[in-house]
Amino acid sequence: MRILSALVVAIGMAVVATAAxxxxxxxxxxxxxxxxxxxxxxxVFTHYCSLCHGVTAEGNGRAARLxxxxxxxxxxSEKNDAxxxxxxxxxxxxxxxxxxxPPWGKELTDEQIADVIAYLHSINRYKEEKPEKTE
Amino acid sequence: xxYISFIATFIFxxxxxxxxxxxxxxxxxxxxxxxxxxxALKIKVxxxxxxKNEDPxxxxxxxxxxxxxxxxxxxxxxxFKKVTFDKPGTIEVECAIHPEMKMTIEVTK
Numbered sequence: 663m664r665i666l667s668a669l670v671v672a673i674g675m676a677v678v679a680t681a682a683x684x685x686x687x688x689x690x691x692x693x694x695x696x697x698x699x700x701x702x703x704x705x706v707f708t709h710y711c712s713l714c715h716g717v718t719a720e721g722n723g724r725a726a727r728l729x730x731x732x733x734x735x736x737x738x739s740e741k742n743d744a745x746x747x748x749x750x751x752x753x754x755x756x757x758x759x760x761x762x763x764p765p766w767g768k769e770l771t772d773e774q775i776a777d778v779i780a781y782l783h784s785i786n787r788y789k790e791e792k793p794e795k796t797e
Numbered sequence: 798x799x800y801i802s803f804i805a806t807f808i809f810x811x812x813x814x815x816x817x818x819x820x821x822x823x824x825x826x827x828x829x830x831x832x833x834x835x836x837a838l839k840i841k842v843x844x845x846x847x848x849k850n851e852d853p854x855x856x857x858x859x860x861x862x863x864x865x866x867x868x869x870x871x872x873x874x875x876x877f878k879k880v881t882f883d884k885p886g887t888i889e890v891e892c893a894i895h896p897e898m899k900m901t902i903e904v905t906k
Contacts, residue, residue: 713893725861725893728868753871764871764894768854
């Protein structure tokens with residue numbers, strides 16, 4: 663009986679030790695998973711972009727009233743990810759759009775830009791709704 | 798007679814306007830190390846503030862306050878942009894690129 667309980671304890675300890683040694687990178691969600699990117703991107707968006715584009719990304723942020731035309735509704739944006747990366751990095755003026763869209767290329771890291779694009783991709787409904795004119 | 802009184806009124810109004818301009822001040826406010834150089838500033842109606850970017854990256858200056866609503870856009874190191882405050886009130890000034898950057902300007906008569 664003693665041998666059996668010692669064996670159970672040993673197996674239990676081995677399981678706990680194995681779990682403790684597991685690589686945190688392997689835990690779900692992985693750092694490079696889409697879920698993690700979208701989550702991080704939502705935080706970046708809220709912190710830097712929601713002022714103009716709004717918490718819901720529909721172009722209705724608290725500063726939106728300052729601008730004509732209004733900030734883009736990113737939920738219904740027809741622009742692809744490559745265009746979004748360019749306008750985020752270079753700013754609106756360099757892309758022939760609003761001079762009030764700042765160039766974020768030196769402010770955000772490559773990872774933050776990729777994350778916010780992943781987030782915007784995840785909330786985009788253009789293909790479902792296809793409005794006549796979104797921006 | 799009407800013509801003379803019109804000219805007199807014009808000269809009087811003009812002198813008042815020029816007098817107010819003569820007393821208007823230009824204040825320089827720096828944007829450095831992701832902070833405004835002053836957290837609170839008191840100025841008079843008609844005074845101007847030059848917001849100068851001294852950081853090696855873009856800054857923006859905007860305000861949504863009723864007394865003065867503006868957005869100076871984004872500009873790089875070494876450049877400055879000027880705002881003249883023409884109404885009394887308290888103006889909260891922010892940077893759209895760095896949400897932690899905030900300061901207040903109190904404009905009095």
